Amino acid sequence: MKERISITIDEETVRKLNFLIKSKKYRNRSHAVEIAIEKLVKDEQDEKDKKKKD
Incomplete structure (x- = not known):
């Protein structure tokens, strides 16, 4: 079973993460x-x- 969590990360890391998704x-x-x-x-x-x- 998966559990939902919340995280806060800097904008540059989000951009890199989005690139991996794309x-x-x-x-x-x-x-x-x-x-x-x-x-x-x-x-x-x-x-x-x-x-x-x-």
């Missing part, structure tokens, strides 16, 4: 933001796992 890389803003957050969470977890191995 280039058909993402379906809409929500899709792009969701993918970005998933990548951030994965990267953070990978970094945490890497530190545990060291």
